[in-house]
Amino acid sequence: MTKKLILFSSIFAFLIFLTGCQSLTVLDPKGPQAETTADVIMTSIWTMLIIVIVVFILLIVMLVKYRARNQADDYEPPYIKGNKWVEIICVGIPIIIVIFLSVITVKSTYEVEGKPKGYENDEPLVIYAASSNWKWHFSYPEENIETVNYVFIPTDRPIEFKLYAYGPIASFWVPQLAGQKYAMANMVNTLNLAATEPGEYMGRNASFTGEGFAEQTFNVTALPPADYQTWIEEIQATAEPLTEDKFNQLLEPGRLGQETYTGTHLEFSPPPTTHHGAKESDGTENTEQEMNDSMEDSMEN
Amino acid sequence: MEFFDRFAVPNPTFTIYASMVAIGLTMLAILVGITYFKKWGYLWREWLTTVDHKRIGIMYLISALLMLFRGGVDALMMRAQTAIPDNTFLNAQEYNEVFTTHGVVMILFMAMAFVMALMNFVTPLQIGARDVAFPRLNALSFWLYFMGAMLFNISFVIGGSPDSGWTSYFPLAGNEFSPSVGTNYYMLSIQIAGLGTLITGINFIVTILKMRAPGMTLMKMPMFTWSALITNLIIVFAFPVLTVALAMGTMDRLFGTHFFSIDNGGMDMLWANFFWVWGHPEVYILILPAFGIYSEIIPTFARRNLYGYKSMVISIVAISALSFLVWVHHFFTMGQGALVNSIFSISTMAIAVPTGVKIFNWLLTLWKGKIEFTTAMLYSVGFIPIFTIGGVTGVMLAMASADYQYHNTMFLVAHFHLVIIPGVVFAMIAGLFYWWPKMFGFMLNEKLGKASFWAIAVGVCLAFFPMFISGLDGQARRMYTYSESTGFGIWNMISFIGASMLAIGFILIVYNIYYSTRYASRDISSDPWNARSLEWATHSPVPDYNFAITPEVQSLEAFWDAKKKGHKLFKGNYKEIHMPNNSGVPFIMCCFFFLLGFALVFSMWVVAIIAAIGIFSCMAHRSLEQDHGHHISVEEITKTEEKLGGAKK
Amino acid sequence: MRELFPAKQVMGYFFSLLLTVIALAVYFVDMSYQVAMTILLVTAFVQAGVQLVVFMHAGESKDKWSIYTTVYYGVFIALVTIFGSLLTLIWGY
Amino acid sequence: MKVDHSQPLEYSTEQNRLNILGFWIFLGAEIALFATLFASYFLLRNGTGSGPSDGEVFVIDTLMIQTFLLLTSSFTIGLGVHAMRLGRKTATINFFIVTLLLGLGFVGVEIYEFTQYIDEGLTLQTSGFSSALFTLLGTHGAHVTFGLFWGSFIIYQLITRGLTPETANKSFIFSLYWHFLDVVWIFIFSFVYLKGMI
Structure with a gap:
């Protein structure tokens, strides 16, 4: 009973939340970058909703079914060590979800860090x-x-x-x-x-x-x-x-x-030229630069 | 006169003056009270000099509850200020101070202390030890924490509170933008308390690795002890990073160095970087013990063994390593490329896997059980749904591109409160209800306990769910007010109502403690919950020496199997027990630490040098001292055991 | 007198001096940055290993396992902190 | 107190074994501490502002002297522990004294080096680089200095109390500390000085 209350109130809250989505600033994008992030957010919400629902249903079933009041007085719960297959599922499904979200994340992060989609060739x-x-x-x-x-x-x-x-x-x-x-x-x-x-x-x-x-x-x-x-x-x-x-x-x-x-202040008060306060690379930093380049290369390949 | 000007609060208001008077009067009342009842000797002998892990645990507990009150009042003030648009209850400066102290107090002085309280009290009992490996260092840890907390709290009335957020990002926290001494307090008090935490970390690792009862192999350790071991491992490797970062911040502020400055080659984001190198593992330092507590309570009241013990162990070990690999997700928006962000996004999301395993194992522990809804169990099962929501929003925040929109908004605030409150606060309260009879020999009132659960559970949902919405609608965190046209008003109002319910819940807990202390029956067995692990095998309250005879362990659920399968835990006869002596040195040394911190806050070098000499003198004293502890004779053990209701089998 | 200078420790000492001399070569001999860094990395970690095993007796007690775990974990955290910070604040742009 | 005579004196009681393991774990924390200092040094190395850079101030002579002193002191304290296990009290004390004298020499050279830096216009407050450099070297130097005091206390106890399980335990733990400082110095030597000078 008590669990149901939580469940219903949170599902209710979530429904309000979803219906309100369209009018929320972040989810009302007016440009390609914000559109990408809004899409990512909505995808992740739906994916996560599945997990939340599964956990909630499992929890309610367990709490209602195995409540002491609903069982015989002489019932002695068994000793259950664990099951390989159950654990493979418990690990496997989250891994699949994480991989799915990782792909989306990497793709969209490169997207929003780059030039806006559809305007790649325009002079910014x-x-x-x-x-x-x-x-x-x-x-x-x-x-x-x-x-x-x-x-x-x-x-x-x-x-x-x-x-x-x-x-x-x-x-x-x-x-x-x-x-x-x-x-x-x-x-x-x-x-x-x-x-x-x-x-x-x-x-x-x-x-x-x-x-x-x-x-x-x-x-x-x-x-x-x-x-x-x-x-x-x-x-x-x-x-x-x-x-x-x-x-x-x-x-x-x-x-x-x-x-x-x-006129602009850039002439008499120019923007910083350092990288996090450090002077831009001198000779000894070459290897680091190369390492950085090669890492980026390997990402692109 | 000029000398005293520095101690003035920079932005005084009537409330601060009133608090000064109130604090002064309370202190006076306490001092007079102790003198009147002639309790100085008792206080010194039994508490200030104690090295007993149980008493130290109780002192941590009291401090944690005090700090919960302080941080809670801060929280209420924040929610009251933002409840309606354009509110003028607090001004910007006051609001900034309030949210800064709320964060620091809740994380470092409340949650950490609560974790330490239960770890101190329970761990040695669960492994069948007489005390921790280094009892005196344990006392030192507590007093360092306590003095750190006190130093932080006096900033309110002497010199002014810190006001640059609990993260205290430079250059905002530097001298130029935070000229008041508030941030000095932040740096030094956390430094002192952090030192104590680090010492606890070492102490408990050694305790758990070396002092387990015979027969208790690593894979026969109760889950809470496992989580304590891993937590302390994280502490040992994460806290030095904070130590260094704080030392650098202090030097920037006091000696004009250029670690985090914006000129002369300083790197402002270096602070943020180190802060989170510590800060993210810190989250797991708080939450792993909580996981451990749930893993004790859920099997106890489901009347079943913990499902998938081995995978539980593996998952906390995995979390401990992963927790060090994710810190950059706290500043995805710094401008580092998509590559770095992708790496840290993926490592962050990977933590969801072991965490998910734990959630499913708890659910499967309920399966085929015989569930009894005590207060402790209510908090434990209430944790699962709320934490799941907090957790999945964490995965959402881990996605770098989406985080560009969540970063620094109320969405983030909602996420971490929905993780920390069910994850840590629920666990601590559950643990409090669960182990209270072991600590004090009587039980907390269940009816009041359940009422507090409902107030807190509903309060949390009301207080933080609306923040998801206002965050997505563009409300940044740490805004002291907003205009009506933004439309944030309704969500913040709901939040305020939720916060008030939370407050009612906590008041109910405090009242429960008072009520039960007065009226609860003292006639309870030493195992009132029909529990499964070793701490329930000894008397309640626990005698000084914990176990008259060191228990011998044959299985994972040693006490349960002793009850059900007739394993014999205590073999042989009483022998003389060697116990450590009390010592006043830790307390005195920490008074010097307090003085040192205070002197450095105000750059009073002479006082600082004197305090430092005091600290070193205490260390020298310790080096030269010869203290072999004392022995409790067999007659005395027999007498104590009889008084507590007969020997344990 | 002789028993006070066990061969293992004397050898260890000379070996560590040798490693130091090799490391110093990066200063006195002209070589590329990569080669120099490789030499430094190798000599430093071998040197640390010599200290750990020969002088600090890390593996002599029953707590060998705990001690090595602590050291490895510490080195892991050290490398993560150093290279993670470099990646985040310097290399990753 | 139960004394197990089959083990070396420093391991002979349960409390001694706890102390040694505890100190190893403390050293683990020290690894994290110095790693953070190294990280900040590497990150701030190019943050020289208007002050001199690393290649401009480092000198090979003092570096070689310091390294030699510290490596030798690590060797002599190792011999001290060896002598202790042979039960040779006087030899132990002498080796410890030599160790501390070498350590004192190291600190002396370091102080001299710092004054040279200050003469060249590199102070704690000059730049991000100088702050990080002085803090890294200073933290190591402070550890050595602390070790000098700690070591003196232990020598005093060895003289007055002889080789007991307690003093042996303290001496052994002190030797761990001293070796560890040597290891840290190796990394400073390689990745602060030599890397900065190539």
């Missing part, structure tokens, strides 16, 4: 996104403009975000377009994504950075390429230039609204 738009306490600075080196706490991107074009931070580690996250990646102070990370539909998407820092962390959000607006071009031209014509002093002021800890400038 490079945007530098830097976190500072507790803001996001977006620099468009080609268009020579900079925005704070919001970013406009064209639809149907791959975007390459170059991520780094002034200060603590932040995690760049636009759930409807792609998964997270860290922005760190001593290394530049690359995040590939693309938007297939115009619209406004929530973006935020997901990694705790201190007092203003909860509000460290930004808006991503995806515009059709023509509208995007208009926007660029408008900014270039109207915005104030970004000076070094002004940028240093922006870096002061605190919250800011959305701001727009011409």
Whole structure:
């Protein structure tokens, strides 16, 4: 009886959860990268559901059937050591499931780390996104403009975000377009994504950075390429230039609204060139580099 | 005056001042109380200087319950703050302090202490030993843990709590972004407590390997002892990593080194890397003893032997090795390539296999059994469904590409709470109910116990299931508030209700302890559950020397077979028993450790040097001292055995 | 006097000095990085083995099995920590 | 206390056997500790910031002296334990004293080496590399220094109490500790110094 209660309430909760899925941000993707992750998530949920149901049914059967109250008083449970076949099944089925999920994981991980599907041959738009306490600075080196706490991107074009931070580690996250990646102070990370539909998407820092962390959000607006071009031209014509002093002021800890400038901070405050703080390889690192290459080769083969 | 400024709390509020007064008054009341009832001598002789594993276990237990209270209040405050959008019950700084201390206290000072409590009390009894291999080191372990915990807790009123999360990632935890001394407290208190844990690890490995009763081969060891052995093995190899990481963090903060700094070639993710090299095995350090407890309780109340003992052993050994191979899954999003992530995804998912084996073995232990739903059993079978959900979401998190979406969200929070609470907390409570009569000679009230189970089980589900949803909807963890338009409100409200139910459940347990202490019958047998392993073969409460005659073991379920097949456990006559002497040195040494930690937190070098000299003096004393313990005479054994209801056969 | 200098230990000592000299060759003799690293790896682990077996008597008591398990497990963890960290933070990009 | 005379003195009681196994397991933990320090050194080796790099500061002379001193001390303490098993108290004490003197020499050379580094502008605070280097070497050096004190206490007890199961046990465990430090030094010698100088 008691177990059933748990079972029903959890199945009930799960049903609510599944019906709500479509409207949940992460499961409502607007670009190829997020679509891949959403598919992976749904596949894993269904697979795991099978395991959960099997365990729950087994548990309920055992608890109801072998309850002391449902048995004769003189019943003496037998001594059962274990059975080879049962154990092979207990090990075998999880192994099969793990292999299945591993294949999906490896495939999808390479997919979301690479260029967005369908846009492999397009020239990506490079945007530098830097976190500072507790803001996001977006620099468009080609268009020579900079925005704070919001970013406009064209639809149907791959975007390459170059991520780094002034200060603590932040995690760049636009759930409807792609998964997270860290922005760190001593290394530049690359995040590939693309938007297939115009619209406004929530973006935020997901990694705790201190007092203003909860509000460290930004808006991503995806515009059709023509509208995007208009926007660029408008900014270039109207915005104030970004000076070094002004940028240093922006870096002061605190919250800011959305701001727009011409020019970028990349000229006077370039992104880090180190790899996790270490200088890029000198002579002695060759073998490590080679090892790395050969490992990648063997993966591809 | 300037000297004292450093001790001020940087962000004082009325609540903190009120707590200061409350803490001060409580301390005073305790001191006055002990003096008034003339209990100083008793306290010193029987507890502060004890080296008895049973008493040390009980002290761990009391500390764990205290810390559970502290961490629980933190949790309630967090859930209350986020229950409604744009709440102002706590501000960002307070919220950050609260979730940081909640994590540290619950993992390191509550769960670890609880594990240590049961391990200390039960393991030597299960293997038929008189004590652990190094009783005095055992006392040292406890006092190191205790002083570490106290040092961490005073940060609240002296100098300010740490506020950069229980993971304390650099550079956020560095001097630039966390200028208050809070993070110093974090580094030093965990260092001190960790040292104690490491010593326990060594102690218990030797105990289990060398002090088993005659006839108890490794494959005849009870499952809890097996899990204790493997847990301690993990402790011995994982904790040094934490020691080094914490030492580096301390040096970065106190001496300006560049391990984790963002300039001069420091590597900020190195902290995260080492933290999780320790941190993931730590999860298994907590959960393996819990698995061991379930493997004792489920067979006892299913009235059947544990199904697939051998595969249970193999699976925990496999888990111990795999637990060291998965740490990178805590930062899949760092930017390392798909290759690294794929490797660690697969190794992580591989852990699901041995864990699955264990779940199925427990289910099959119920098969053909005669199941009796005592409180301990309720917690054990309640663990299976909830843990399964926590576990399968763990597999989902292990998939790197999907983790890019779960990372740092409430989904993750839901996952690890649904693993740790049923996995560790349920087990500890189950173990508490199960071994309580052995510890104190009376039973906890079953009715209250069952009520607490339902409150806690339903509370856990209510508190954490909604987080899966709000996580997938984009709620990051550690956000002190959110706006109404996000739509997270309803889920967080349900969470808060669940958290309140959890609180009620824990209050019921505490009340149960009080109620049973006052009213429960003292007239119980030494084997009230009709159990299967050796600890039930001796008296309740257990005499100092555990077993008057060292038991001889013939089978895996030694005590059960003694009852059912008439195996004789205790052969021969009483002989003089050699026991270790009590010692005040561990306690005094740990007071110096506390002083050292406190002095380093505030960079008071002279005090630190004095404290360090104190520590070394204690070690020198130990080196030169000659202490051969004492002997309990045959007459005394006979007398004690008679008083406890006659000799055991 | 002679009995104080058992052959096994004296040999062990000279062998460890020899290994040190071989390792020093990577500094004094010009060779490629790979060869040098191979020499260092071999000499270091053999040297450690000599200490363990000849001087530390790791295999002399009944707890041989426990002692070797501890050492092997420790080496396993050491290698995992070192190479895992290198893979994660340097090589794997 | 039961003394088993068929075994060497240091193994002769149950507590002694527990102590020895316990110390081996402690050494297992030490392996993990030094592995972490090595890992951080390898990772931070290129994090030199604006300071000098490893090839620029390492010197072969001090390295060879240190290695010779420590290897020899490991040999002499081995002889000390051998003498102990022969029941030769004075020889044991003398070998232990020689060991500690060699250890003292090692620490002295290490301190001299550190002052050289500081003169060249490489301090604990210079860079990620220097922090990791000083911490790795310093942890090993601190272990040796601790060993000097510990060893002195044991020599004192050997002199005043003679060869008993207890003192023999302590001496044997101390020898394990000392050999272990030698093993760690071999790895520092190979993978910190020599690897940095090629």
